[in-house]
Amino acid sequence: MFRKILIANRGEIAVRIIRACREMGIRTVAVYSEADEDAMHVRLADEAVCIGPAAPSASYLDMDRLISTALATKAEAIHPGFGFLSENADFAEKCAKFGITFIGPSGELIDKMGNKSEAKHTMKEAGIPVVPGTDSPVYEAEEALEAAEVIGFPVMIKASAGGGGKGMRLAWNSQEFPGLFHAAKQEAVNAFGDGSMYLERYVQSPRHIEVQIMADKFGNVIHLGERDCSVQRRHQKMIEESPCAFISPETREKICDTAVQAAKAVGYENAGTIEFLLDQSGEFFFMEMNTRIQVEHPVSELVSGVDLIREQISVAAGLPLSVKQEDICFRGHALECRINAEDPLHNFMPCPGTVEKLYLPGGNGVRMDTAIYPGYTIPPYYDSMIVKIIAYDRDRMSAIRKMISVLGEFRIKGVTTNLDFLYDVLNHPDFQSGMFSTDFIERHYEL
Known part of the structure; x- marks a missing residue:
């Protein structure tokens, strides 16, 4: 070790x-x-x-x-x-x-799976269903526009080396495409130091389902269940939950098995997430793979009982996975809310500043992942996420009620946050009933 x-x-x-x-x-x-x-x-x-x-x-x-x-x-x-x-x-x-x-995985594996255009090509060869799009990276707006017209509008413009919603734009037609391509590429260069882009057809009103996988150096691959990450704003996830309460057991088994198959197809090692788009008919498509730990990993830890960070470190040290698939017993339901220092009333503008007072609620099944404290000054140079609140209970509605209770108790003074906005989303009848997709925020809120 x-x-x-x-x-x-x-x-x-x-x-x-x-x-x-x-x-x-x-x-x-x-x-x-x-x-x-x-x-x-x-x-x-x-x-x-x-x-x-x-x-x-x-x-x-x-x-x-x-x-x-x-x-x-x-x-x-x-x-x-x-x-x-x-x-x-x-x-x-x-x-x-x-x-x-x-x-994490080797540089070769990151190239193969972390680069999104390369990953789609690899998955297509492995027989995994993929969203139609470019088979190789594009660098200039002119060649990208030609490819977009072949794919058919609307198209998603994405950074090949990206993540976290950065370097992404949705183009509905050829007129707006060049400007959006340049904006996405510049954002990708600033965030990741890589301006290679790729395009894919925009699947309208899908659910965003991802599967957490873990693999060791001995060819063992397990999954830790799926997460529903459909509540997003401009491709930035806001609320994540596990399991997805609105897919059938058959679809769950198929999508998790497909994720394991995808990881094995490339000889993957360490933690990774296979992301899928699930359309209205229940058909799913490989979207991308994140070759790293995810922001939302705590919800998978709570429902599976596996500590992903410790597992990452052990696997990197050359040890086999500490658990087998048959050892994992999924229990309960977990939700994560991302608290950001931003102002929802002003287009979610970042609001750095000094945390004057802070009260973090606790209780059974409540987890707070944060690095802020009273007197801490949030700098303006980095991502605005300041706290992750994770609530766990025996079923989805119980977890939602617990999260609502926690958000109601949470107190922070000195910086503006999206706390009230998340509270409103959690109380929305369509969220509680599960009648939502990735366009939930756009459909229900004037932002």
Whole structure:
């Protein structure tokens, strides 16, 4: 097992990884930008090293600084968390070059599955149903427009190396396509340092269903059930839940088995998520694979009883999976709400600032993943998510009621958040009855 791990990330995921390492008896190294000097992950880690200015390109995306810091602190492995360099094949390969274990799949696998256009091509060859789209990356608006006209409008423009809703635009016609393509590409370059894009046909009013998988170096692959991530705003997930209460047991079994088949087809290792679009008829299509831990991993942990971060670390150290598929017993229902420092009344504009007061509710079946505290100043340079609230109970309606209760108790002063907006969504009759798809927010709210 590793003696020391460097965490190449910030915020609540860095705190989550530090806690898992502490439980495993592993020392941790936090890295931070100048803007994150007072961040919680800096305080909790055994060691902390400043790696540059606030801009991600000069700190959290600087591969050479991260590698040199790992070498200087004698960290044997790097956990990338999610976002930043977590799906960067070059970074994974650089780690391997310097004898540092990258806690995730190899650079080759990230290229094959993390790059979304390459992943679709690979899945098509493996017999997995895919949404029609480009078979290879596109780089310029002119060639992309030609491909879009062949696919047929409306089309989704997506960053090949992206995630988290960044580098994505929906084009309804050829007139608006070039401007949207340029905007998505620039956003992808800024967020991921990669401007390769791909296109796919827009499936209207689908459900967004994803399957959490975990694989070791010995060919063992398991799934931890599916998550319904259909409540989104501009392709950013807002509420996630597991299991999806509105698919048949037959569809559930088929979609989870397909995810395992997809992972085995490429010899996948470590944690990953296979994402599908489920249309109104119940037919599903492979959309993409995230070759990293997901923001919403806690809901899968609660219904399966498997600690995904600890499993990631063990698998990266060369150990087999600690559980077999038949050992996993899915119980209950879990919901996650993402609390962001943003103003829903002003187009969800980010609202960084100082947390003057904070009360985080607790209780049976309530989990809070966060890195904020009273007196902490939320910087304006990074993602606006500040707290993940996870509620677990015996069934979906009980979990919803628990989440509503928690949101009602939650108090934060000094920054504006989307708390009231989420409270309203959870109380919406269509959400409670399950009558929703990925366009739920657009249909019900004037934003």
